[in-house]
Amino acid sequence: MNPLRLVYLGLAIWGAIHPMSYFIAWFQEHGWQLGPMIDAWYVNNATSGLVWDLTIAAIALTVWIIAEVAVRRNWWGLIAIPATFGIGVSCGLPLYLFLRTRPV
Template identity: 80%
Template sequence: MSPLRMIYLALAVWGAIHPMYYFVSWFQQNGWHLQPMIDAWYVNDATSGLVWDLTIAAIALTIWILAEVFARRNWLALIAIPATFGIGVSCGLPLYLFLRTRITETA
């Protein structure tokens, strides 16, 4: 595995674990209901801006993934979409880059 692919994989793992630590901590303190967390995301303009920034980035990433998956037939790369919306762009983007570079190395 190339050093670049190892970096992508490390970032995907970090992007999964680090945000989840904060999500789980929040749920443990505030209960395991999603609506209060969504409400917390919009508590002020700074958090609202961040939510919209990440939402737009997630949508753009999803469109890119879909376009490339259909062109390259790299169906495994589709798992980056639920990772993006279930965990975050911090996991989904490096995971997709990791999966995308797999094809170019074997070709």
């Protein structure tokens, strides 16, 4: 595996573990309901802006993944979509880049 792919893989793993550690800590403190967490994302303009920034980035990434999968037929790339919306762009983007750069 080339060094660039290793960097993408490392970032995908880091992008999955690091944010998820904060989510899990929050759930343990406030209960395992998604509604209160979503409410917490909009407590002020800074967090609302960040949520919208990441949402727009996730949608753009999803459109790019679907467009490329339609052309390249790299079906494994679709795995990055649930990773993006289930974990975050910090996992989905490097995961897709890792999958996209595999030898053909």
